[in-house]
Amino acid sequence: GCARSPCASPLLCAVNGLQARTFGVWTLLSSVIRCLCAIDIRNQTLYYITLFTFFLALVHFLSEVFIYHTAALTIGVMAPLMVASFSILGMLIGLQYLEVEALSQNKKKN
Numbered sequence: 001g002c003a004r005s006p007c008a009s010p011l012l013c014a015v016n017g018l019q020a021r022t023f024g025v026w027t028l029l030s031s032v033i034r035c036l037c038a039i040d041i042r043n044q045t046l047y048y049i050t051l052f053t054f055f056l057a058l059v060h061f062l063s064e065v066f067i068y069h070t071a072a073l074t075i076g077v078m079a080p081l082m083v084a085s086f087s088i089l090g091m092l093i094g095l096q097y098l099e100v101e102a103l104s105q106n107k108k109k110n
Contacts (some may be wrong), residue, residue: 031055047098051091058084 030053037043037050063083064071071077 026032041094042098042101044098047091047095051088051095054084054087054091057087 014098025107033046033053034050037046061077061084063073065073065077
């Protein structure tokens with residue numbers, strides 16, 4: 001590990017196994033949430049949770065680049081930033097249709 005061996009760069013020692021596994025579990029969890037939303041797109045609660053996962057990812061990567069300076073704007077960071085940004089945009093557009101559909105279904109019930 002980094003504690004026992006000298007590092008070529010402090011950034012190489014910034015991540016330990018626990019942090020890497022935690023990030024991996026987060027990635028798996030967010031993927032499961034996003035797949036469930038794709039299966040049940042009309043579930044508003046799941047839709048909002050999925051939208052939140054994209055906001056959280058966007059904030060995480062932006063903070064690593066601009067606040068903590070632990071990541072550079074390379075393709076490896078730009079890709080998740082673009083995915084999160086376009087997903088948020090698409091989900092916000094889709095949210096309008098989801099809410100209109102929910103309102104029309106409520107009117108049919110009454």
